[in-house]
Amino acid sequence: MSEPISALNHASYDGIARVTECGLQGMITLRGDLSDKVLAKAIRDATGQKVPGLREALVKGDTGVCWMSTDELLVLVPYAEVEAKLAAMTNALSGTHALAVNVSDARAVFSISGASAREVLGKVAPVELSAEAFQPGQIRRSRLAQVAGAFWMDDAETFRVVCFRSAADYVFKLLKVAAQPGSEVGVY
Amino acid sequence: MLILNCPYCSVAAEETELAAGGEAHLKRFGPDSSDEDFHDYLFMRENPKGVHFERWRHANGCGKWFHAARCTQTLEVFGTYPAQTTEPPQEIKDAITAKRPGWSRRDFS
Numbered sequence: 001m002s003e004p005i006s007a008l009n010h011a012s013y014d015g016i017a018r019v020t021e022c023g024l025q026g027m028i029t030l031r032g033d034l035s036d037k038v039l040a041k042a043i044r045d046a047t048g049q050k051v052p053g054l055r056e057a058l059v060k061g062d063t064g065v066c067w068m069s070t071d072e073l074l075v076l077v078p079y080a081e082v083e084a085k086l087a088a089m090t091n092a093l094s095g096t097h098a099l100a101v102n103v104s105d106a107r108a109v110f111s112i113s114g115a116s117a118r119e120v121l122g123k124v125a126p127v128e129l130s131a132e133a134f135q136p137g138q139i140r141r142s143r144l145a146q147v148a149g150a151f152w153m154d155d156a157e158t159f160r161v162v163c164f165r166s167a168a169d170y171v172f173k174l175l176k177v178a179a180q181p182g183s184e185v186g187v188y
Numbered sequence: 189m190l191i192l193n194c195p196y197c198s199v200a201a202e203e204t205e206l207a208a209g210g211e212a213h214l215k216r217f218g219p220d221s222s223d224e225d226f227h228d229y230l231f232m233r234e235n236p237k238g239v240h241f242e243r244w245r246h247a248n249g250c251g252k253w254f255h256a257a258r259c260t261q262t263l264e265v266f267g268t269y270p271a272q273t274t275e276p277p278q279e280i281k282d283a284i285t286a287k288r289p290g291w292s293r294r295d296f297s
Contacts, residue, residue: 055197069250070196126202141197142205143248 004079007108007168015179017114021172022160025062025109026082028075028089032098042092042100046075046085057139057152059160066139066152074150074162079104108168112175113158118188121151121159123178130188131156145174190263195270197250209243212255213275213294237261239284239291241276244268257284 008021028046032039040051043065049058052067059066059076066074077085082104089100112120122129125142134140136153143149147170149163163171190203199205211233217225234240240260245253255273257266257280266287267280276296284291291297 055199069252072251126204128200140199141249148248 004105007165008172011172013172013176013179015120015176015181016116016184017112017120017179019120019172019175019179020111020113021168022109022111024079025104025107026077026079026085027102027104027107027162028077028082028086028100029068029103030073030075030089030098030100031071032093032096034071034073036096036098038093038096039098042089043073043075045092046077046089055138055140057137059152059154066150068139068141068150075100106165108163108165108171110161110163110171110175111154111158112161112179115157116179116184117157117159119185120175120178121161122187123185124174125149125151144171147171190258190265192244192254192256192265193268194246194249194252195254195268196252197246199246199249201246201249205246205248207245207247209245209253212241212243212271213296215274234294236293239266239288239293241293241296243271259288 004024006021006023010021010023012020034051043049043051047063047065049065052058052065055067057066058064062076062078064076068074082102086100086102093100118129124144127140127142136155139150139152141150144163147163147167149161151159151161153159191200192206194201214229217229238259238261240258242256243253244256253271254268255271256268257276258264266283269277269280
């Protein structure tokens with residue numbers, strides 16, 4: 001049996017912030033009616049979280065759930081448990097108009113940490129990232145320069161960034177350039 | 189720079205996060221319509237200087253289509269609203285009337 005590895009296998013870079021590829025992360029895309037009670041229970045069983053409200057990210061470590069759209073959630077579970085969680089979720093949702101798909105291997109996850117983390121991400125995404133506007137608990141889907149990406153904050157100085165696996169190399173190089181030593185802008 | 193508020197995820201989305209979808213509120217003429225109606229539906233688009241209704245997609249975001257009412261001359265945005273409608277909602281029409289009295293665009297005024 002071949003051993004699964006993530007897109008960049010924990011590559012990291014130290015600049016004005018530390019950029020790290022986080023490794024394998026179990027991810028399930030769930031689409032359906034977010035006000036549905038059956039769906040809410042499936043989310044609670046899989047992650048222990050409630051259904052997130054508008055642009056909410058309820059994440060602890062590598063388990064949680066993020067609001068992606070009015071009818072879409074991103075469910076995060078440990079990579080080793082994704083098949084079992086997905087099977088349980090699909091079972092719980094049978095009879096409901098909803099769809100859950102394992103997208104773990106289609107994605108790459110990065111973390112940006114350090115006092116200048118906001119600056120690094122602010123350079124590549126057209127998003128207001130001041131401390132007043134963006135806080136832990138929120139998620140934002142946007143673009144990272146030329147590719148789609150989503151990010152939320154684990155704590156006040158750490159971002160978690162999700163992009164397509166095929167764009168992982170591009171995003172890592174992008175974040176490396178944005179985190180070059182001496183490149184602080186001093187906006188936030 | 190154009191900034192539109194996505195009515196689905198309430199993000200103030202900047203133009204590069206969006207994909208333009210052309211004119212909004214087109215009435216489709218499909219099977220059994222006259223060739224002329226079908227031709228007009230396919231090809232004839234307004235290109236106004238002033239009030240215009242457009243379709244936009246929050247492509248690098250929630251992925252939803254929505255409508256925007258804006259002025260092509262000044263880039264002023266009168267409002268955005270969900271796409272599940274065949275005509276602009278009254279509050280959007282009122283907002284335009286407040287700024288551009290006597291406006292009209294196709295069948296709307």
